[in-house]
Amino acid sequence: MTAMEIDTEKNIQRKHSTYQSLDKTFDIQNEIYRGQQYSQIYFARLHTMRTLLYSLVTHWKPSCPCLLMTFISVILEVSGNLEVMVVFRVLDFNGIGCEVYVVDRGHLYMVLVNFISGAFFKFFFSPICNGLGFCTVLGLEEGKECIIVGTLFKHMQLKPCVLDEYSKERSAVPLVKPHNFMHPDDHLVLEDESGRVKLGGTVLSPSTYVTGGVVALHGKETTAGDFLVLDVFEAGLAPQIEPQLKSREDKYVVFISGVSVGSSTSNPLQFQLLVDHITGHLGDEQEQGIAAEIVHVVFAGNSVEIPLGLLNGQNLASKDQSRVSEAVQVLDILLSQIAAGVSVDIMPGSNDPANFALPQQPLNRCLFPGSRTFNTFNSCTNPHCFELDGVRFLGTSGQNIDDLKKYSEARDELEFMERTLKWRHLAPTAPNTLGCYPFTDRDPFLIESCPHVYFVGNQDKYGTRILEGSEGQMVRLISIPKFCNTGLAVVLNLRNLECHTLSFGAQPSTLKTFNDA
Amino acid sequence: MATTPSNMKGFYKLKKNKSGITKPTSSKKSSLHLVPSLGSDITQLTALISHGSPDLKDYHDNHEELMRQFDINMAYGPCLGMSRLARWERAQRLGLNPPIGFEGLLKAEKVRSECWWDGRI
Numbered sequence: 004m005t006a007m008e009i010d011t012e013k014n015i016q017r018k019h020s021t022y023q024s025l026d027k028t029f030d031i032q033n034e035i036y037r038g039q040q041y042s043q044i045y046f047a048r049l050h051t052m053r054t055l056l057y058s059l060v061t062h063w064k065p066s067c068p069c070l071l072m073t074f075i076s077v078i079l080e081v082s083g084n085l086e087v088m089v090v091f092r093v094l095d096f097n098g099i100g101c102e103v104y105v106v107d108r109g110h111l112y113m114v115l116v117n118f119i120s121g122a123f124f125k126f127f128f129s130p131i132c133n134g135l136g137f138c139t140v141l142g143l144e145e146g147k148e149c150i151i152v153g154t155l156f157k158h159m160q161l162k163p164c165v166l167d168e169y170s171k172e173r174s175a176v177p178l179v180k181p182h183n184f185m186h187p188d189d190h191l192v193l194e195d196e197s198g199r200v201k202l203g204g205t206v207l208s209p210s211t212y213v214t215g216g217v218v219a220l221h222g223k224e225t226t227a228g229d230f231l232v233l234d235v236f237e238a239g240l241a242p243q244i245e246p247q248l249k250s251r252e253d254k255y256v257v258f259i260s261g262v263s264v265g266s267s268t269s270n271p272l273q274f275q276l277l278v279d280h281i282t283g284h285l286g287d288e289q290e291q292g293i294a295a296e297i298v299h300v301v302f303a304g305n306s307v308e309i310p311l312g313l314l315n316g317q318n319l320a321s322k323d324q325s326r327v328s329e330a331v332q333v334l335d336i337l338l339s340q341i342a343a344g345v346s347v348d349i350m351p352g353s354n355d356p357a358n359f360a361l362p363q364q365p366l367n368r369c370l371f372p373g374s375r376t377f378n379t380f381n382s383c384t385n386p387h388c389f390e391l392d393g394v395r396f397l398g399t400s401g402q403n404i405d406d407l408k409k410y411s412e413a414r415d416e417l418e419f420m421e422r423t424l425k426w427r428h429l430a431p432t433a434p435n436t437l438g439c440y441p442f443t444d445r446d447p448f449l450i451e452s453c454p455h456v457y458f459v460g461n462q463d464k465y466g467t468r469i470l471e472g473s474e475g476q477m478v479r480l481i482s483i484p485k486f487c488n489t490g491l492a493v494v495l496n497l498r499n500l501e502c503h504t505l506s507f508g509a510q511p512s513t514l515k516t517f518n519d520a
Numbered sequence: 521m522a523t524t525p526s527n528m529k530g531f532y533k534l535k536k537n538k539s540g541i542t543k544p545t546s547s548k549k550s551s552l553h554l555v556p557s558l559g560s561d562i563t564q565l566t567a568l569i570s571h572g573s574p575d576l577k578d579y580h581d582n583h584e585e586l587m588r589q590f591d592i593n594m595a596y597g598p599c600l601g602m603s604r605l606a607r608w609e610r611a612q613r614l615g616l617n618p619p620i621g622f623e624g625l626l627k628a629e630k631v632r633s634e635c636w637w638d639g640r641i
Contacts, residue, residue: 054615
């Protein structure tokens with residue numbers, strides 16, 4: 004047996020990657036509370052999504068001879084055989100444009116015109132969707148088919164309401180909160196600035212939708228005053244930017260969530276094994292070679308758990324004070340071991356010492372005196388968006404999906420994630436049931452550019468899937484399980500976006516093997 | 521009641537009173553700045569009096585009337601909880617084309633900076 008010696012020629016180098024953080028929209032910075040109202044964020048959301056849906060809805064209903072448009076203001080005649088009706092309307096936030104309606108041989112076509120520096124123009128011919136007009140809720144006419152765009156509101160019987168405390172009759176609703184507030188009698192309502200209308204019909208199933216999503220609906224008003232939905236249109240996946248550099252070598256990103264240092268269920272040996280594996284202190288040369296290909300580590304929330312009994316608002320005795328800070332100190336020690344070798348992102352979760360409302364601000368750097376000395380250590384917001392070698396990542400610590408689980412149903416977490424991508428909104432239930440900062444000028448949770456990897460932490464089980472969009476977008480959806488319960492970390496290969504798990508166990512009988520999906 | 525300077529010193533100096541509780545010799549009442557000079561119903565007037573002075577002149581100001589129409593217009597979103605300038609800038613950014621003259625009015629401070637309902641709801 005050869006003696007172990009330090010081979011200086013066979014020094015394994017860790018691979019590098021370019022990291023760029025895109026968290027600027029989630030930073031609250033110097034915002035001051037001056038009495039902002041939540042209606043402002045709903046307005047920003049509705050306006051942005053409505054402009055987007057108006058421009059996309061032409062893909063929804065393909066060409067057909069048409070009927071009259073509801074808004075026609077100026078009629079101009081242009082030389083030639085075309086009769087031109089010009090409607091000036093702002094198209095989208097990129098620039099001012101107008102819609103030009105052109106009648107050609109009895110068919111009405113809509114032409115989108117962009118004004119570029121005052122001169123002429125880019126023409127996009129696109130027939131009007133089936134001649135249907137857009138309507139506001141107040142402008143609905145009975146029996147007339149039209150398209151309305153608005154925010155969905157789901158009226159739920161079992162949703163806890165603060166007024167229940169004051170109701171005279173103690174109804175049969177149990178005081179213990181169920182994990183899911185759905186009820187067969189839930190119905191959907193569509194709301195825009197002018198009013199709201201109850202939605203009927205069988206096309207829209209209330210169990211799939213939640214309050215806060217913006218959709219376009221095709222249908223007509225019934226005699227009862229409801230809106231009978233004939234078809235639904237969601238925005239779909241956002242456009243995706245192709246990563247410029249397609250790396251040809253395997254580079255891995257490790258995702259961990261729910262480490263819960265300091266809780267009774269966490270096993271410190273498991274976490275130490277994980278840290279040792281990432282830093283290359285485990286195993287032989289082959290193992291170390293694999294570990295050297297890890298370029299980034301992401302802690303997706305709930306890294307620490309402070310004993311709840313201590314946080315009851317009372318002044319802490321000195322021995323209790325050390326208990327509170329113990330968990331964070333242990334986490335700092337382990338993070339500094341990782342940060343010494345790899346770039347680390349740590350995101351706050353629901354149990355972490357960060358603010359409650361989304362977007363959660365980065366964990367304060369003074370909590371990590373050891374790790375913050377490394378420039379590889381990044382304390383990030385929740386939700387977190389970053390780019391690694393051109394591959395775009397977007398993820399949260401799980402609060403958005405957990406809230407969706409309470410108010411709607413789906414096969415698994417991946418389907419909830421797919422819905423949030425299709426609605427182009429990370430957390431549609433914010434600020435209704437999910438705590439949210441009252442932004443007035445923008446909605447930071449709108450997904451403008453589709454990520455390549457979308458991850459959610461603190462889930463019950465591991466799951467992963469590739470989601471394909473209508474325009475060729477490909478997203479890897481990852482549901483990261485809680486590390487303290489399962490001992491699983493998720494590893495993603497940047498080259499081909501394939502996923503597998505790393506399983507750590509303290510007893511041999513608890514080791515499980517998982518295949519990548 | 522007129523007070524001599526030495527009395528004032530005795531009144532403001534932080535030392536324990538030897539003779540128990542003494543009433544302050546200065547009987548200068550803190551005057552209520554918002555003394556209503558018109559009308560007798562005080563509860564009604566507190567609604568009108570905001571920012572420290574009765575803003576009766578706002579009813580007759582043409583610029584204020586225009587700004588009120590801007591506040592009410594639903595196309596620019598809710599008006600509560602935002603200053604008018606912030607709301608105008610948001611409308612500009614979202615491409616809603618708010619009237620450009622309003623920015624000038626707001627920046628020159630010819631009208632109130634908060635919406636019409638601010639402080640009243």
